[in-house]
Amino acid sequence: MRIKSLEAYNFRGFLGEHTIEFASDDNKNVTLILAENEVGKSTLLNAFVWCFYGKMTEDTDRKNELIHDEANNTRAHVQIEIEEDGQAYLFKRQVVDSKESFKAWEVDDIGDIKPIHFPDSLIKTFLPPALSDYFLFNGEGLKDIIKDPYALEKSIRDIQGLTAAEAALESITKHKIALNAESNRANVKNKKLDEKREELKDKISIYETLQDNLKKAKEKQKISEEAFKKAKELWDEVKSFDAKKLKNEESKSLNIIKGFDADIKNLENDRRSLIANYGIDIMGFPFVADAKNHLSDASEKGYPSQYHKQIIEDSLEENECKLCERPFDKNGSIKNLLNTKIAIAVDDDLQDRIHKTRASIREVENSIETFSDELNDIDNKIALKIKQKSDEADELSATQAAIKKIAGKDAEVKKAEKNYNQCFSDQRNATKNVGTIEANLESVEYEKNKLDGEITRAEAEANPASSLVNEISFLDDCIKSLEKLIADQEESGRNFIFNDMNESLKRHSKGNHQFGFEKDDQGNDTYNPVILKSDGKTVKLSTGAKKLKKNLFFITSLIKHSKMRSNASGTIQIPGTIAPLVVDAPFSDLDEFNIQIAARVLLESSDQLIVMISSSSFNGGFLNVLNEEKKFKNRLGKVFILKKRFKGSKSGKSALEVNAFGKKIETAIYESKNETSEIEEIEVGR
């Protein structure tokens, strides 16, 4: 990775827009920024730190004041262009009205940009935040920059390119867990499937038993039908000898005859009671006949006379026949005759009595006629009953004759009847039984088919657990293998760093000390580098110089390690990114000898170096190293001078000069319109 340029706008000490293009090609990749104190070195370093991570270096004052206080708006940004593996990226962090945002883009050859959705994760692979203190190195604020050994370990893993491998491990593990869950589900399903299979087995067994039973029942039915047929034939043959029925008929006939006798007796009683009802009329009939004849005679013979008493009396009174109107003779014979006749003449009283007698005669005659009708009726009924009784008696005789005929066959008939009844019931039960079994069979067959279908479906659904087990064990294998790969890479990386640090220590230090990694509570090595004495005890690093060395050696080892695996494509590691080093005044605490060591270490290990340095440190050591080796000097691509404009006047203030490459340049400019840092590139004679 190379940093191509930085653009700061209204960022802290920089008012307006300021751009630096760094030396970033393969040959020229050292950028020197000469700056005295108070002109904005730290702000420039913070521009990197803020842009990449949204924070400031630890020793920064007023960390929240991002925007230059003389800015005419409420915006500030830092934009850094980098190049990684031939691909340019643009990172831009800006604050607008107190709202901060971080964006990144891929930049193609013709300058078109394509946004990147997760700029933070991209930065993490290039320059892990926990290592930022190493790569964006603040020599002045130097402390023990390892704060959290675990964060450091994580960062070293990140820089070792193992982040993706670890994410892969996590992904594969997740997948394995999912497969395990699936396997568990499949096991549950398979268990259910087994239960269903068992159930089906039972059903099949029941079905077969039922089929067997049906076969037997059908045989039994056939046998019972034949038996019934025979029994029926036998019964048909002997049922004519059924004495019981004949006896029933006999007793029925006897009862009927008894009934007829009773009827006849009743009718005879009725007949007798006719005499009581009509006896007097019948006895009186001869007298009534005589009276009737007498009355008939009287009307004919004048008795009572045809002469009416009134006429006779009228004739006697008037002496003249009132009928013929002839007068009576004088002797009075007729008159005498008439007087005799008067006794027998008809008068009203006689007339009335004759009427009554005639009515009585009619009454008797009517009564006798009714009697005669009723008598006839009863006689007819009696005759009919007698006839019916005689017929029934004939039938009785026939029945009794039949009874007599079959006498002695009772037992045989009874047996045949019993047999018939038994066979009928057997046959009926056998048929019923067949029906029941058939119904059961049908129901079991339905259940059996249903289960069969369910099993087929479940089988189609069920993931064969064995294949899942196979897959899970394969993934387990992968996980183990990946874990080992990561551990191996980590171990070899750590060993490399360890050896390289010791190499540097040996080369650049006179003491007999060794680097090691601090142990954690469990006695395991962490990534926290420490300097150990020959007895294994940790050297307490009292001076900044020693801390600086330790940190410089550590970071240069990391860089070398990244370099080593910069072609690691196709392995589990992300190809190494060789991070550029941006260092701010790394030499201020050091004497010339140590400045030279540090300069050499930085120049040797880095692929791109941006170094901010005071002219005294530059001249007192750094320049010597540049000059002593041509390969270093040739790498010097760009030199900038950091200046600062002040509003006030210079009066009384000493000059703030940069003295380098035979030039003296004043870096404090007074009586300016605004107060701001400025960057100016200077040409360096080669």
Added chain:
Amino acid sequence: MSKKKTDEIENLRDSLILEVVKEERNKLLNQANKNHHKKIGSIIDKILKKLPNEN
């Protein structure tokens, strides 16, 4: 298990590891989208399908 089969499984294992790492790397390098996990799942499933049936 035959040597051939062992080799086959080992190759599959290595290719699974590399494929998934590659995908995770793509994600880190910001090529991944929200379907990243689905994609990894399908990579793993694809490799698992190639597993010899009997172990």
